[in-house]
Amino acid sequence: MSDYHDRGYSLSDGDPALQAGLTLSHGKGLYGDVFVSTIDEYGIGADGDGAQVETTFTLGWATEAVGLAFDVAVSASAYPDGSDVSFYEIPVQVGRAVGPRSLTAGVAWAPGGQGALGDEDNHYVWAGADLAPGGWPVSLRGTVGFEDGAWAPDGKTDWRLGVVIPFGPVMLGIDHVDSDVDAAAWIGSLFVSF
Numbered sequence: 511m512s513d514y515h516d517r518g519y520s521l522s523d524g525d526p527a528l529q530a531g532l533t534l535s536h537g538k539g540l541y542g543d544v545f546v547s548t549i550d551e552y553g554i555g556a557d558g559d560g561a562q563v564e565t566t567f568t569l570g571w572a573t574e575a576v577g578l579a580f581d582v583a584v585s586a587s588a589y590p591d592g593s594d595v596s597f598y599e600i601p602v603q604v605g606r607a608v609g610p611r612s613l614t615a616g617v618a619w620a621p622g623g624q625g626a627l628g629d630e631d632n633h634y635v636w637a638g639a640d641l642a643p644g645g646w647p648v649s650l651r652g653t654v655g656f657e658d659g660a661w662a663p664d665g666k667t668d669w670r671l672g673v674v675i676p677f678g679p680v681m682l683g684i685d686h687v688d689s690d691v692d693a694a695a696w697i698g699s700l701f702v703s704f
Contacts, residue, residue: 514529637654
């Protein structure tokens with residue numbers, strides 16, 4: 511990615527980031543996921559060193575009922591060499607596909623008492639939509655999110671609009687991201703799935 515943005519913040523300080531993910535799934539809806547990304551140095555401790563890699567481990571369950579897709583998980587983000595910045599949260603998402611449109615909404619709750627949060631909880635809610643008509647060479651996507659709690663004491667809003675261009679197993683993405691706490695940015699991404 512040309513810039514790793516998450517929830518309205520650049521985690522790579524405007525620099526490119528390398529990312530990789532691996533997902534293992536079971537027929538009953540259980541899945542495990544590992545996501546790794548380079549980041550700007552984070553959580554610098556007394557030794558002067560901080561984390562330069564973010565690793566997120568997720569264990570979840572996805573199912574469908576009453577025409578909706580549900581996803582409930584526990585996600586833990588670790589920052590090797592970072593000081594008191596690792597955390598876990600519980601994301602819950604619901605979605606529905608209507609023709610070429612996919613709609614999703616979700617919430618992620620990070621309980622307080624963790625070193626990265628102190629005594630306060632953190633909440634992030636979001637809604638998103640994807641549009642992928644069969645005859646189009648691109649698909650459109652957009653999300654909007656709101657966060658409050660330990661990481662956003664005054665609350666913050668972020669949003670993303672973009673297009674995805676598939677070339678077989680390769681996906682080229684172009685997104686415009688913005689928030690009320692960080693500068694807007696255009697982001698290019700190139701992912702290969704196999």
